[in-house]
Amino acid sequence: xxxxxxxxxxxxxxxxxxxxxxxxxxxxxxxxxxxxxxxxxxxxxxxxxxxxxxxxxxxxxxxxxxxxxxxxxxxxxxxxxxxxxxxxxxxxxxxxxxxxxxxxxxxxxxxxxxxxxxxxxxxxxxxxxxxxxxxxxxxxxxxxxxxxxxxxxxxxxxxxxxxxxxxxxxxxxxxxxxxxxxxxxxxxxxxxxxxxxxxxxxxxxxxxxxxxxxxxxxxxxxxxxxxxxxxxxxxxxxxxxxxxxxxxxxxxxxxxxxxxxxxxxxxxxxxxxxxxxxxxxxxxxxxxxxxxxxxxxxxxxxxxxxxxxxxxxxxxxxxxxxxxxxxxxxxxxxxxxxxxxxxxxxxxxxxxxxxxxxxxxxxxxxxxxxxxxxxxxxxxxxxxxxxxxxxxxxxxxxxxxxxxxxxxxxxxxxxxxxxxxxxxxxxxxxxxxxxxxxxxxxxxxxxxxxxxxxxxxxxxxxxxxxxxxxxxxxxxxxxxxxxxxxxxxxxxxxxxxxxxxxxxxxxxxxxxxxxxxxxxxxxxxxxxxxxxxxxxxxxxxxxxxxx
Ligand SMILES: CC1=C(/C=C/C(C)=C/C=C/C(C)=C/C=C/C=C(C)/C=C/C=O)C(C)(C)CCC1
Ligand SMILES: [Fe+2]
Numbered sequence: 001x002x003x004x005x006x007x008x009x010x011x012x013x014x015x016x017x018x019x020x021x022x023x024x025x026x027x028x029x030x031x032x033x034x035x036x037x038x039x040x041x042x043x044x045x046x047x048x049x050x051x052x053x054x055x056x057x058x059x060x061x062x063x064x065x066x067x068x069x070x071x072x073x074x075x076x077x078x079x080x081x082x083x084x085x086x087x088x089x090x091x092x093x094x095x096x097x098x099x100x101x102x103x104x105x106x107x108x109x110x111x112x113x114x115x116x117x118x119x120x121x122x123x124x125x126x127x128x129x130x131x132x133x134x135x136x137x138x139x140x141x142x143x144x145x146x147x148x149x150x151x152x153x154x155x156x157x158x159x160x161x162x163x164x165x166x167x168x169x170x171x172x173x174x175x176x177x178x179x180x181x182x183x184x185x186x187x188x189x190x191x192x193x194x195x196x197x198x199x200x201x202x203x204x205x206x207x208x209x210x211x212x213x214x215x216x217x218x219x220x221x222x223x224x225x226x227x228x229x230x231x232x233x234x235x236x237x238x239x240x241x242x243x244x245x246x247x248x249x250x251x252x253x254x255x256x257x258x259x260x261x262x263x264x265x266x267x268x269x270x271x272x273x274x275x276x277x278x279x280x281x282x283x284x285x286x287x288x289x290x291x292x293x294x295x296x297x298x299x300x301x302x303x304x305x306x307x308x309x310x311x312x313x314x315x316x317x318x319x320x321x322x323x324x325x326x327x328x329x330x331x332x333x334x335x336x337x338x339x340x341x342x343x344x345x346x347x348x349x350x351x352x353x354x355x356x357x358x359x360x361x362x363x364x365x366x367x368x369x370x371x372x373x374x375x376x377x378x379x380x381x382x383x384x385x386x387x388x389x390x391x392x393x394x395x396x397x398x399x400x401x402x403x404x405x406x407x408x409x410x411x412x413x414x415x416x417x418x419x420x421x422x423x424x425x426x427x428x429x430x431x432x433x434x435x436x437x438x439x440x441x442x443x444x445x446x447x448x449x450x451x452x453x454x455x456x457x458x459x460x461x462x463x464x465x466x467x468x469x470x471x472x473x474x475x476x477x478x479x480x481x482x483x484x485x486x487x488x489x490x491x492x493x494x495x496x497x498x499x500x501x502x503x504x505x506x507x508x509x510x511x512x513x514x515x516x517x518x519x520x521x522x523x524x525x526x527x528x529x530x531x532x533x534x535x536x537x538x539x540x541x542x543x544x545x546x547x
Contacts, residue, residue, distance in 0.1 A: 096197050097119075098116060108149075110385050117134055117536060139151045181201060191261075200231070220263060247270075269337070290331060324345070348373045350433065432451055437488055449502050502520050
């Protein structure tokens with residue numbers, strides 16, 4: 001028996017409920033043999049009033065959806081769950097990322113150029129509802145209206161009609177007016193409950209509703225800090241929001257804190273760069289219980305490249321091996337720099353965690369900071385050009401990466417160490433897109449979840465659980481598939497670090513996609529739920545518990 005309901009005014013909703021399984025299913029073929037009731041699957045092909053600009057370069061059949069633009073602007077509906085989602089998993093996993101890489105006939109160049117697509121997995125009592133929506137930044141709205149790019153993205157620069165327009169754009173670069181507000185990198189829930197999508201431009205901080213995925217408002221900072229860029233990964237906990245702002249004029253970094261419920265960043269301290277003409281790119285940074293760690297990477301912001309209309313091999317950055325690499329340690333309470341050491345050259349985008357090392361008397365002797373490290377090689381940035389991602393023909397082209405472990409002594413020594421925390425062959429010499437149990441942030445920890453590699457590949461293609469104490473890894477792999485960042489959610493009341501689940505979204509080799517839930521301890525699959533169509537790759541996520 002079928003029942004059809006449309007319970008959203010805007011979205012066309014049709015769903016198929018499989019009474020035998022007690023869960024909704026997609027599509028008519030699956031209903032033919034069972035007693036069913038149609039309830040709430042949205043088949044939002046063309047939404048009323050929303051003309052999708054997404055007509056080409058979308059994945060249809062048999063092709064990996066990861067590197068192709070999202071098929072439609074939005075969708076929402078129940079998913080059929082295979083396996084069992086734990087009932088305690090109650091809340092929303094939000095994942096943000098660049099999901100729209102073309103406007104009209106024009107294809108963007110780089111993975112990081114894409115207009116932000118927010119995906120929500122709403123978990124409730126073993127059921128799973130998925131939704132995705134484009135974030136309505138000014139960059140997105142103007143692009144949609146004029147069918148062309150209007151702001152400077154990671155590698156893309158708006159085309160100028162004439163020289164005067166180019167000069168105007170340059171002037172706007174200094175004020176920040178021509179920089180994008182496309183928040184395509186991450187998403188975080190602040191201690192006061194607000195959910196903010198983020199990127200490296202400060203103006204690209206946008207508040208969204210985690211339930212509807214509606215774009216609510218710009219997150220406007222009320223302080224007078226004039227910087228234009230910040231780390232895309234602030235440290236966000238129940239009590240803290242710490243952000244890092246590179247200073248391009250007087251090379252250094254400002255470290256700031258923002259109290260919950262406010263929009264005002266207050267300066268903790270400042271680090272002056274020790275090398276280079278400009279600060280190193282600081283996509284993320286780690287903290288310990290008492291310190292903020294400020295990395296100074298030899299891949300540095302480059303003012304000339306920021307001004308260029310055409311992308312350079314390293315985009316807005318330049319590799320400065322002669323400028324050396326440093327790690328600075330700032331006291332959270334006083335802003336005083338307690339260590340500043342030279343370290344071997346490195347390239348990292350994502351720090352995993354950091355903690356303090358103590359001697360037998362409990363005195364802090366040093367800091368350990370772990371990251372996904374690319375052997376001081378910037379090639380990965382070129383690998384992430386869409387053309388490269390889309391045209392893979394089977395060679396093993398993913399550059400090696402490892403869990404790079406910095407040991408920073410606090411005894412006044414000049415140098416710190418950098419070494420692999422475990423044998424990189426444990427995870428196929430691929431390593432990025434990491435998460436940990438957030439209760440262990442800044443503390444000694446044992447487990448990290450990340451994407452590793454099963455070679456040959458051109459992109460990290462495994463989900464990997466790393467045991468930093470045993471020095472080994474467990475790997476999940478689906479041939480031809482691209483998994484997104486494995487995100488760990490702890491079971492409420494858990495005492496073991498790995499007691500929880502790991503959530504990822506997979507683009508499979510047939511052009512389809514699914515949500516995958518692994519057991520955080522055994523790293524075995526416990527449930528999966530197929531999407532109505534494959535979704536583009538997404539970068540980072542956060543967990544919003546049901547209140
Ligand atoms: C728009 C402008 C910029 C934007 C920078 C952005 C959007 C940076 C995003 C960086 C991301 C998402 C890094 C992720 C790395 C992932 C890796 C390495 C994965 C590896 C897998 O193997 C600026 C550049 C800040 C300049 C102003 C304009
Ligand atoms: Fe990131």
